[in-house]
Amino acid sequence: MPTYKAPVDDALFLLNDVFHIERYGNLPGFSDASPDVIEAILREAAKLSEDVLTPLNRVGDKEGCKRSADGSVTTPAGFKDAYKQIVEGGWIGISAPQEFGGQGLPMTLTEIVNEYFCSANMAFAMYPGLTQGAIAALIVHANDAIKQKYLPKMIEGVWTGTMNLTEPHCGTDLGLLRTKAVKQGDGSYKITGTKIFISAGEHDLSDNIIHLVLARIEGAPAGTKGISLFVVPKFMVGDDGAIGARNGVSCGSLEEKMGIHGNSTCVMNYDSATGWLVGEENRGLNAMFVMMNEARLGVGIQGLALSEVAYQNAVVYAKERLQGRAITGAKFPDKPADPIIVHPDVRRTLMTMRAFNEAARALVLWAGLKSDVAHRSGDAKERQAADDALGLMTPVIKGVMTDVGFANTVSAQQLYGGHGYIAEHGMEQFVRDARIAMIYEGANGVQAMDLVGRKLGKDGGRALMAFLGELGAYAKEKSADETMKPLVTALGQGSGHLQQASMWFMQNAMAKPDNAGAGATDYLHLFGLVALGYMWCQIADAANAKLKSGGDAARFNAKLVTARFFMERMMPETATRLARIQAGAASTMELPAEAF
C-alpha cells in the first residue's frame, strides 16, 4: 500500500524564502495570508491528504464507479465521506471571492493544496478540482443572476461542476461540434446532443451538478465562431435556490479506461435540457478558455503530484529492498545485501525525479503568483505583465509537467522491479493515473502548438521577450556570486539554446509553418528545461541564504546538490532539443500519407 507525506516544509520554503510572498502583501487576500495562516492551512490539507484521501486511492482504483440502470452513478466506498470533509473544510473555496462565500486567499495556496490532494488521490481530487474550474469560468463570464444562483453552493462544494466540450467526432477541433441550443421564449435554451469523456459528469457526492456545456445556437455560424457556453444544472434550481425537477441531462454510460477509475468518466446525453447562456452568444470558446487555462495549470499540477508520490514510494522501497552490494564495497556487511539505494543507477533515478519535483513545485508557485497578480493587482501594467508570463508558461507547465511527471511514475515503478508491475504495491496505478494528464485539457502536442503557434508571436513576442529579459538580468546579477556562477552558467547555456530556437522559428517558420509544427514539442520541452533551471537557481540562492543564516545544513545542502545535479544531468538535453528544432520539417513531412 503506497504512503504519502505532503511536502509542506518545501512549500513554505518556496513561499517565504524563494518567492518572498510577503512582498505581495498589497494584493487583496494576501494580507489575510500571514505565514501562520498559510502554514496552518497547509498542515491541515496535508493531514486530510495523508489520513483520509491516501487510503482511498487503491480502493477507488479497484472498485471504480458504477452506473445503475437509472443512470445514477455510485462512487467507490469512502469517497462520499471524504468529500463531506472537503466541503466541511471549505477547501474548494479557499481562493474564491468572499462575496460568494469563499475565503479570498491567494490562488497560489489553492495550487499547493491541490498538489497534495492529487498526490493522495488523483481520481478523487478531480471532483473538487473541476468544480474550481467551473467556478472560475462563471466568475469571469456569467451574469449576476447566474452567479448568485450557482456560485455560493459550488464554492461551498455541495454542488459540483463539470466541463462539457468533447463529442465523439471532435476533441481538439471544437469547431466541429454539433450539440444544439434552441432559444426559448423565457431566455433559456434547450440543449440537445452527446458529450463524451465528461469527468465527474454524474456521481453521488453532491446535491447538484452544474454542467458547463459548449453548444451551437440554432442558426449560428459554422466552426468555432458559432459556439456558445451554457450552464446546465442536473436539477433545476428555483429562484429561492431550492432544488427542483430533474433537467434533461443524464449519464448514458461510463467509460472503461486505463486509470483514474475512482472518477466517473461519463457519456452525457443532453435531451432538450434547459440551459442558460454564459457570456455572449457565439463567444463560448473564449469563456471556456478561462476555465481551460485554470484547468491546464491544474493538470500540470497533477503531473507533479503523481511524480511526487511515486518518488516518495520509490524512496521507501530503495531504502528497504536489500539486493546486491554497492560497487564500491558492501555498505551493510551485517545484512544479507545492501539496500538498493546504494546503486548509482538507482540514485540517478531518484535524483532525476527529485530534481524535477522540487523545481516543478517552484514553477507552479511562480505561476500561481503570476495568476494572483494578474487577477488582483491594482496596477494595469503589472497585471498585463503577469498575464503575459502566465499565458506563456501555461502550455509549458501543462505539457512538460505531465510528460515528465508520467515518465517519473514509470521510473519509480521501475525501481520496484517485478513488484512494481503488481497491483498491490500501487506503483502501476500511479502510471495509469498519470497517463491521462498528458491527454486531457488539450493533448500535449496541442500545448506545444499553443506555445509555438500562439503564445510566442502574440503581441509581437512581448511575453517571450520579457521572460528572456528576466533570465538575462537574473544571470547578470547572480554571476558575480561565486557559489551561484556554475548554476547560472548552465542556465545561460540553456537559455541561449532557447533564444536560438526562438530565433530559428522567426527565420524559418514564417514562410514554412511546418517548421514550427515539427519543432513544437521539442521547443516546449526546451522551454521547460530552462524554466525549471531558472527555478533551481532561485532555490539554490535561497538555500545559500538559509545556510548563511544558520538554517538546517543537511536540508539546504541537499537543495544545492540537487540544483547541481539538474544542471549537470538534465539541462544538457537543451542541446538535443535545439538540434532537432533546427533540423526543420523536411524529413518529417516528406513522405506522402500513403507511405504510412
Add this chain to the structure above:
Amino acid sequence: MPTYKAPVDDALFLLNDVFHIERYGNLPGFSDASPDVIEAILREAAKLSEDVLTPLNRVGDKEGCKRSADGSVTTPAGFKDAYKQIVEGGWIGISAPQEFGGQGLPMTLTEIVNEYFCSANMAFAMYPGLTQGAIAALIVHANDAIKQKYLPKMIEGVWTGTMNLTEPHCGTDLGLLRTKAVKQGDGSYKITGTKIFISAGEHDLSDNIIHLVLARIEGAPAGTKGISLFVVPKFMVGDDGAIGARNGVSCGSLEEKMGIHGNSTCVMNYDSATGWLVGEENRGLNAMFVMMNEARLGVGIQGLALSEVAYQNAVVYAKERLQGRAITGAKFPDKPADPIIVHPDVRRTLMTMRAFNEAARALVLWAGLKSDVAHRSGDAKERQAADDALGLMTPVIKGVMTDVGFANTVSAQQLYGGHGYIAEHGMEQFVRDARIAMIYEGANGVQAMDLVGRKLGKDGGRALMAFLGELGAYAKEKSADETMKPLVTALGQGSGHLQQASMWFMQNAMAKPDNAGAGATDYLHLFGLVALGYMWCQIADAANAKLKSGGDAARFNAKLVTARFFMERMMPETATRLARIQAGAASTMELPAEAF
C-alpha cells in the same frame, strides 16, 4: 479493436538485401532456408498472427487467467485452440535441432516469427516463447537422458517450459535465494521453496509443464556460487515418456498485475517436488544465463513488437481521424476537417516510431545472425567473434528496445487523444503490456550495468573494439558514396560520442566505479542510438541499390527519408547522453541516504 499486419516484406528485404542471408549458406540449416522457404514460413506466421492471435488480444486482457481452488489455471477463451495451432504448425521448434524433432532452421527465423506473435498477442506469445528459452537451456546443459525425455515434447509444444528464478526477497540478486534441494538416493532431488512472478507457471494449454528451477543444494556455499539448476516437471514422466503422477509443485496464486493479463503469472510452491540436476552442481547460474540471453533477445523483440503494432494502429487513426486543418492550408477542403496525419507534430510522432521500428528490426536480425553463427559455424574464430558481438549487443537490445518500445506505445496512444485512454481501442493495453518488458529478464538498469560493468571490459574490451572497428571501417568504405555521406557522417558523430564515453569510463571508472554506475543507463542508450544508426546506414545502402535496380521507388525512397529523419532527429541525442556520462557520479551520489 486494434488491427495488425505482419511486416513480412520488411523482413524479407532485411534478410535478402541488407544482410544477404545467402552468404550464410555454409551454416547448418541455412541451406534448407531458401528464399522461397523463408517467405512461405513468414507468410504463414503472418496469417496465424493476424487471423488467430490478434483477435484474442483484447479477450485475453479482459478475461485474464483464472485459478481454481485446486490450483489449476484456466487461460482466456480461445487461447487453447490458438495454442493447438501453434503446436500443429510446429512453430516452437522451427529452429530447434532436428535430432529432437525440430526443423533446424536459422534462429534468425524464429526471431522474426516471434516478433509477429508478440505484436499480435504478447501475453499469448509468452507461452511458446518461454518454452523456447527452456529448450535452449536444456540443449546446452542437460544430460542426454533429460534431453531425450523432455526435448521432443517441448519442441513439439505439447509440453511447455518455464523459468523459476525469483523469490519474494530476491530478484536481481539471486545469491540470496533460499529454495532448497535435497539429494535423494536415486540421484534425484527434492525441491522445496516458493518462487514468484513465474510466467506461464500453470495453465491449461499443454499436457505437462517443465519447470527450470534454481535452488540451493543442502550444504552448498552461500551466495551465487551455491546455486544449481533443476528440471522439475509438473507431472512425473516415465522412462517410456508416459505422463505419471502429479509432482509436488503447484500454483499458489495468480498475481494481479498491470498488463499481460492473458499470461498466467504464478506464485509457484515447491513442496518436496522431485527434480533432476541440469548441468553441474553449484553452476546453475551459468546454465540459466544461456536461457536468459535467449530470453533477453526475446524480450527486446517484445519491445519492438509492441512498438510496431502500436505504430500501425496510430497510423490507421491518424489517417482516419478528422480534426483541424493543416497549418499550410486545408488539404481536404471537401471534408469537415483534415485527417490529423497532416499535422507536423503527428508526423513527428509517427516518423519517430517508424524510424525506431525499422532499424530495431534490422538489429534483431543482425543479432539473430550472430547467434546463428555463434552456434553453428565450423570456424572457431568466427564463432568467437559472433559470440562477442551478440554478448555486447544483448543488453542493448533488451534495454533500449524495451525502453523505446514502451515509449512508442505511449506515443501511439497519445495520437488517439482521449480515445487512447479508453480500453475499447486497445491502445492502452499495448502500454500496459509493453511495460513489463522493461522489468523482467533483468530490469533495464541491470542491463545497463551488464553492458558497462561486464561486457565492456570483458577480454580486454575485445568485443567493443571489434564493434567500433567495424563501424569505422564501414564509415570509411561508405563515405566515398555521395548518397551515403550525410548518413555516415551523422553515424560518425554518434560513434565518436560512443568512443569518447567508453574512453571516459576507462579513465574515470577504475578508481571510482560509481562513475560507471551513474552513467550506465545513458551509455546503454547512447550505444543503442549508434547501433540503430548503423542499421539505418545499411538499410539505406540496400535501398539505394534497390532503387538503382528498378525496385519500388515509393517503398525504397521511404527508407531513405526515414534514415535521414533518424539521423537528423534521433541521433543528436548522443550528445546529451555523453554530457551526462561525463558529468560523473559526484552530484548523483553526494547526498546521504537519509536525505531522501
